[in-house]
Amino acid sequence: MKILILLLVILSVVRCKTPEARYPVSQNSGSYIDESVERNKEMIAKEEDYIKQVMGENTDTEYLSSADGFWYYYNNKSTDSTNTRTPEFGDMVVFDYSISTIEGETIYAEGDKPTREYSMDKEKLFTGLRQGLKLMKEGETVTFLFPSHKAFGYYGDKEKIGSNVPITAKVTLHEIKEESELETNN
Template sequence: MKYKLVLFLLLMLGAVSCSKIEPRKPINPKPSTTLYFEAMQQNKILNQKADVLIAALIQKDSTTQYIQSSNGFWYTYNEKVEEDLPTPKQGDEITITYSISDLNDSIIYSKEELGLKTYKVDREDFITGLQKGVKLMKVGETVTFVLPAYSAFGITGDNNKIGLNQSIKSTLTLININK
């Protein structure tokens, strides 16, 4: 009788333990890659809209010749130096003045407000499009850059006067290159 009871309990234990086991879910699930993909698609759409807006602005301004850079921004020379002078290179310390306006030429930050700026080329944080643009300039030149938001302050703006995903114009004068 004892053996039958033990055998019965073992069979019951075996039957209960063979039930389907449910896996535990992670406490902190990984974020879905589809969210990243959707955000990338939204950024591409915003960038295309900025490019279309800038292209329309440039086409409308038929008196000025704009040059498209390979870095995604446009520029035009206000004052061009024809002499064979050096351009800034990585690590050079330069002195500049610049202003920032919206695409309708309304001043956001004036040259006086921003003051004289000393900048180490590619060694300091600065507006992405202008970091690349100053390397095209010679001392004494003044250039107006038209920067889409992704080459300016990005989708967040500057948390002050420059809005979310705002394209800008910046007129920059290279005053000096200190090697």
């Protein structure tokens, strides 16, 4: 009987033990992420230096720098003093664009991509083009020089543009339809 009681006491003590946390076999310090960040910073700096070099070789063109990290120049700038409106969130814009390498080799020629209707910031569009459209007025044609992280980035466009390729995009903005106009027409 004493053995049975002793066995019950031992079993109850063993069963009441709280579970212990399991620890991973290996631990990472986050150094891979830090290395990746450094590689990306170096790549962006090299791309930007190269774009600046190309711009420096073309002294006839007046390049402007955007606050969003790309450069551009006007092929056709609006001189109409009444044409001051740029697209805002929700506006529908109608535009055409072509894409080439920074060196000028055509990737998508004018007409390769159909005229596009785009609802500002409500649809998918690569970052640089979305930000560039916000700088334009109706009737203007602007050429943008985008580092790869403002263009198609690591994945490319899965057709003609590869991984981490800086590009030039020539964009013509045909029309801006205000969001309020679109709501009254529907």
